[in-house]
Amino acid sequence: MSAPFNPESFVAKNVRDIPRSGIREFFDIVQSQKGVISLGVGEPDFVTPWHIREAAIYALEHGRTTYTSNLGLPKLREAIATMVEENFKVTYDPKTQIIITVGVSEALDIALRAIINPGDEIIYHEPCYVSYSPSVSLAHGIPVAVSCKPENNFAVTAEAIERAITPRTKALMLNFPTNPTGGTMTRTDLLKIADVCLRHNLLVLTDEIYSELTFEGEHTSIASLPGMRERTIFLHGFSKAYAMTGFRVGYACGPAELIEAMMRIHQYSMLCASIISQEAATEAILHGEPDTIEMRDQYRVRRNFIVNAFNQMGLTCHLPRGSFYAFPSIQSTGLASKEFAIRLLREHQVACVPGSAFGPSGEGFLRCCFATSLDQIQVAADRIAKFVKSLR
Numbered sequence: 001m002s003a004p005f006n007p008e009s010f011v012a013k014n015v016r017d018i019p020r021s022g023i024r025e026f027f028d029i030v031q032s033q034k035g036v037i038s039l040g041v042g043e044p045d046f047v048t049p050w051h052i053r054e055a056a057i058y059a060l061e062h063g064r065t066t067y068t069s070n071l072g073l074p075k076l077r078e079a080i081a082t083m084v085e086e087n088f089k090v091t092y093d094p095k096t097q098i099i100i101t102v103g104v105s106e107a108l109d110i111a112l113r114a115i116i117n118p119g120d121e122i123i124y125h126e127p128c129y130v131s132y133s134p135s136v137s138l139a140h141g142i143p144v145a146v147s148c149k150p151e152n153n154f155a156v157t158a159e160a161i162e163r164a165i166t167p168r169t170k171a172l173m174l175n176f177p178t179n180p181t182g183g184t185m186t187r188t189d190l191l192k193i194a195d196v197c198l199r200h201n202l203l204v205l206t207d208e209i210y211s212e213l214t215f216e217g218e219h220t221s222i223a224s225l226p227g228m229r230e231r232t233i234f235l236h237g238f239s240k241a242y243a244m245t246g247f248r249v250g251y252a253c254g255p256a257e258l259i260e261a262m263m264r265i266h267q268y269s270m271l272c273a274s275i276i277s278q279e280a281a282t283e284a285i286l287h288g289e290p291d292t293i294e295m296r297d298q299y300r301v302r303r304n305f306i307v308n309a310f311n312q313m314g315l316t317c318h319l320p321r322g323s324f325y326a327f328p329s330i331q332s333t334g335l336a337s338k339e340f341a342i343r344l345l346r347e348h349q350v351a352c353v354p355g356s357a358f359g360p361s362g363e364g365f366l367r368c369c370f371a372t373s374l375d376q377i378q379v380a381a382d383r384i385a386k387f388v389k390s391l392r
């Protein structure tokens, strides 16, 4: 008799060790409740602008249903090169230094897999997007978190990064404006971080997905700073700025050798991003800027309302200068963030994400996505205020 088959024993150890996303776990509860206002999921409430959807329809109508080159449609890479040069002041060769991916998610994954040898340490700032630490672990690297504080507007400091560096440190991951805090960086502070990277010979991965949703000040990418273009992989996509989450399209720009290494993984895993999405993305990048500006203006109005509402109800909330997330402190209530979020959902039907889902530094906070209508945000804010009052 052979031993009973145990499927779980076949799961690789580093996969078994990965926790389920704190957001997923939470949204399983949301599904089971009625009348819930969701400030949970981090995606635009706007439908993709019509001319972008039309470009996808046009591609289908004309039978554009094939694979593209592994790097992606040349016209899309050319449009990206032009936009990145104009808006971010960094020049890339569309033939060798840009790859189109299945969202920033894939770009991040293949960038990490392309650079990590087992045991390499990757520094990132926390609270952060849920996939950062698991993506490093899945690539057999060691994630090293540096925490960002509200008193510093959730920016990361060069000193904190330098303290975390060891002989095994290979790269630094940055995401400004940040999911979940809305933190941004000034050019002056980024220059200090660039100096650390140059002195310690670090590679930088910069996730620019919220850069167009910067409400105050000018966004600077670390890739544009002196000496940094050569040592930075610039990741960006269409999900947030153009409300295109379902199209699953993003890109990475960087030194040709690193893009080539990423392409080797991409060609055997994804092969290419969907041609229909690439056609839509081309239209977005060529003609979508006015839509982005209009959406950003609406997010700003909602941000001002929700931040003010939190501060008025006694939940201290710093002003997020970018992204579409507010990150109020709930420490004054005495509840842990998960308990607060679960009770808010069960007792008052508002879904927010506990800060702890974004790493231990997120404990004591709540992520509230304001990419939902102002009417809904107003009702949600009333309900949250009622809940907070009931705790006093």
Ligand SMILES: Cc1ncc(COP(=O)(O)O)c(C=O)c1O
Pocket: 042, 102, 103, 104, 105, 106, 129, 175, 178, 179, 207, 209, 237, 238, 239, 245, 248, 249, 250
């Ligand atoms: C910081 C950050 N990076 C990447 C992603 C994933 O983006 P995409 O839809 O392009 O895969 C998200 C999505 O929420 C995000 O917040």
